[in-house]
Amino acid sequence: MKGRSLLRGLARYVAPARTSAPRARQSAPFIPFAPPPNVWVSLAPFRAVKSNGYINPTILTRKFSSTAVAGVPLAAVKEAVPLVVAGDAAQKKVARWLFGCSGWVFSMVVLGGVTRLTRSGLSMTDWKFAGGLPPLNAEEWKAEFAKYQNSPEYRRINNGMGLEDFKFIYWMEYAHRMWGRGLGLVFAGPFAYYVAKGYITRPLGLRLSALMAMGAGQGLVGWWMVKSGLEEPKTEYAQPRVSPYRLAAHLTSAFVIYSGLFWTALSVAMPEPPSAANQLMLDASRRIRKLALPVAGLVGLTAISGAFVAGNDAGHAYNTFPKMGDTWIPEGLLEMKPVIRNFFENTATVQMDHRILAITTLSSVGGLWLAARRLPLNPAVKTLLDATLGMAALQVTLGISTLLMYVPVSLGSAHQAGALTLFTVVLALLHTLRRPSPASLRALNSSFTMGSKQVL
Ligand code: HEM
Numbered sequence: 001m002k003g004r005s006l007l008r009g010l011a012r013y014v015a016p017a018r019t020s021a022p023r024a025r026q027s028a029p030f031i032p033f034a035p036p037p038n039v040w041v042s043l044a045p046f047r048a049v050k051s052n053g054y055i056n057p058t059i060l061t062r063k064f065s066s067t068a069v070a071g072v073p074l075a076a077v078k079e080a081v082p083l084v085v086a087g088d089a090a091q092k093k094v095a096r097w098l099f100g101c102s103g104w105v106f107s108m109v110v111l112g113g114v115t116r117l118t119r120s121g122l123s124m125t126d127w128k129f130a131g132g133l134p135p136l137n138a139e140e141w142k143a144e145f146a147k148y149q150n151s152p153e154y155r156r157i158n159n160g161m162g163l164e165d166f167k168f169i170y171w172m173e174y175a176h177r178m179w180g181r182g183l184g185l186v187f188a189g190p191f192a193y194y195v196a197k198g199y200i201t202r203p204l205g206l207r208l209s210a211l212m213a214m215g216a217g218q219g220l221v222g223w224w225m226v227k228s229g230l231e232e233p234k235t236e237y238a239q240p241r242v243s244p245y246r247l248a249a250h251l252t253s254a255f256v257i258y259s260g261l262f263w264t265a266l267s268v269a270m271p272e273p274p275s276a277a278n279q280l281m282l283d284a285s286r287r288i289r290k291l292a293l294p295v296a297g298l299v300g301l302t303a304i305s306g307a308f309v310a311g312n313d314a315g316h317a318y319n320t321f322p323k324m325g326d327t328w329i330p331e332g333l334l335e336m337k338p339v340i341r342n343f344f345e346n347t348a349t350v351q352m353d354h355r356i357l358a359i360t361t362l363s364s365v366g367g368l369w370l371a372a373r374r375l376p377l378n379p380a381v382k383t384l385l386d387a388t389l390g391m392a393a394l395q396v397t398l399g400i401s402t403l404l405m406y407v408p409v410s411l412g413s414a415h416q417a418g419a420l421t422l423f424t425v426v427l428a429l430l431h432t433l434r435r436p437s438p439a440s441l442r443a444l445n446s447s448f449t450m451g452s453k454q455v456l
Helices: 002-014 044-051 066-071 074-079 088-117 138-149 152-156 163-197 202-230 244-269 279-311 339-345 347-373 379-404 409-432 438-455
Strands: none
Touching: 088 163, 088 244, 088 409, 138 152, 138 163, 152 202, 163 202, 202 244, 244 279, 244 339, 244 409, 279 347, 279 379, 279 409, 339 347, 347 379, 379 409
């Protein structure tokens, strides 16, 4: 029952905002918005925004009292420019597209994890920006296999592997790369279309262009990572594997792109945070926001430390919990010089580090939940706080299970997906806790004042 209401609460939150006014406000007029030329755009495609730039004041006052609707001055409306113009339908379309792209990035991260866990990532020994066709006949497969047979991974780990097994790891890596290129198309096509239609404002246009550039860069970072695994290891007995630093860079950059897209999608769907009913609620949100920010940082840091566990294959050592082997503090914890190297390259240190960060994250999320328990917060915030606590507990359980079971593909990928899910819930929480824009704060203040006058 509780689970169902939690899901319903979340769905209500992430669904694009209903910017059409409820009955009483249906007749609220659209205010013609003529922005000053220096705010709007010199780029030709965006001019359409200026020419048909109308914004609906109810966007600002969604869920606020009707006094606030009447009370929003034009100057205040100008301050809180939404990211999408041209009406409700345009806003919904853009929001759905951006949520879809975020989902695509999510699936990319999971597919990347499965590729790594099935040890398929080094099967393709070259890279072209636009990609290419896979081998199409026996001859081409033979040639591709021959290139792989020259790689250190084949010679040191997969020596004797047959063509059929090679085809499996090749298809995994090929699918990961093509899925990324598919995202490029699904992103760039509608982006150009919505710009041409005049839906996209300049700030949104710039933000999405930056995300697109980062997406293209992510392909390059991926290849830079793979290249490190194709190099001959320094010592005779070392196993070839990608540099943990590059793996962490690839994963971190995926998290950053995902966060940017998801945050933007939320901002399009929900230009203003859910309203505060009174000053107490506003103050409570401010307090929780201050606590939630470092918690979000901790989740991010734990995820990055996880990338170093994965990059060093540290999940295949110390497969016990809570002790590491027979001891609490493993031998050789800080044996590398300089000491800082241990946190990125020493199996014992990276694993212990990840455990400590994970437990600290769970405790902080618990602390945040307790701190918020008695505060008069918006129900959407409460729902997201419950979801954060539940997801953090699940993620720690998944992490421990992954370790105890020697990192099977299923649990390893579930643990990776869990990290991104936890991050998603925390982003949604922070987004819900955002400070309302000055315009809506003023509208709120005036509605509070008018409300209290009426009471008097
Ligand atoms: C808030 C809690 C946690 C978060 C956010 C988190 C996040 C992550 C991330 C992002 C990875 C990298 C996955 C990849 O690149 O494939 C990872 C790997 C890993 N984590 Fe965690 N983790 C958490 C808790 C734990 C706990 C409590 C343990 C066990 C004690 C654990 C054990 C592992 C192991 C063994 C790996 C390596 C798996 C592999 O080789 O694929 N994690 N974690």
